[in-house]
Amino acid sequence: MSLVKMKPLLAWAQENRCAVGAFSVGNMEMVIGAVRAAEETNTPIILQIAEKRMKQSPLRLMAPMMVSAAKEAGVPIAVHLDHGLTLECIDACLDYGFTSVMLDASLLPLDENIALTRQVVAKAQAFGATVESELGVVGGNEGDTAEHRILCTDPDDAERFVRETGVDCLAVAIGNAHGNYPVLPELRFDVLEEINRRVDVPLVLHGGTGITDEMFRRAIGLGIRKINIATASFDALAKAAKTYTETVEKPDYFTLSPRMADAVYRNVRRHIQVFNCK
DSSP states (O other), X not given: OOXXXXXXXXXXXXXXXXXXXXXXXXXXXXXXXXXXXXXXHTOOEEEEEEGGGGGTSOHHHHHHHHHHHHHHOSSOEEEEEEEEOOHXXXXXXXXXXXXXXXXXXXXXXXXXXXXXXXXXXXXXXXXXXXXXXXXXBOXXXXXXXXXXXXXXXXXXXXXXXXXXXXXXXXXXXXXOBSSOOSSOOOOOHHHHHHHHHHOOSOEEEOOOTTOOHHHHXXXXXXXXXXXXXXXXXXXXXXXXXXXXXXXXXXXXXXXXXXXXXXXXXXHHHHHXXXXXXX
């Protein structure tokens, strides 16, 4: 147990017809809460951070903490770069010991996405690391102000992309979006089913915050083996901090910190139970 590659966790999810949760973290309390939930449920998870989040949570500080937490955990944990935007960041994460990396070149033309992804696969292979990539356009934004309209993944493109890049898993766009949904999304399960039929790698669902438990379970039944949760955890932490500071006369860090960690723990634990189809 402890720090593992992401690929065997995806295989575990495939064998058990469930999904492994990938939980974004931005500080120590989030790492503590996520690992505690994984250990108490005896369930593997993925700790991840997106490149855009490194403005507030510098990689040089987060990476050693994430890798160390995984190594010392009582359950298998992979450490993953989510939405890597530059080859430099991917190189840095691999050097820090991340066991999985993702290049998000989904806004580029397909041929360019394939070419860049192949470079990342070659880099990752030297470290034995897993590679995720994204095809189609997941809506919302990932840590910046640029909003992107949803563009569902084309099954023909997905088949070609997986064949020509050698990625280990593929994030698909089926009506999902990053951040909080203004209304309940209408996921294109027909598109997901067709992609799952035509590619032979595990599929990934981004934008998990706000999707119903029933939607999660249906997606898992159609090949989703990794589900990203970010906004729900960040919101839970912020709400816990706000509630605490508004209800005590003299707030202090040593009381605040465990409350923030507990809020993340409860959010992660709830999602683990759903992803385990329990």
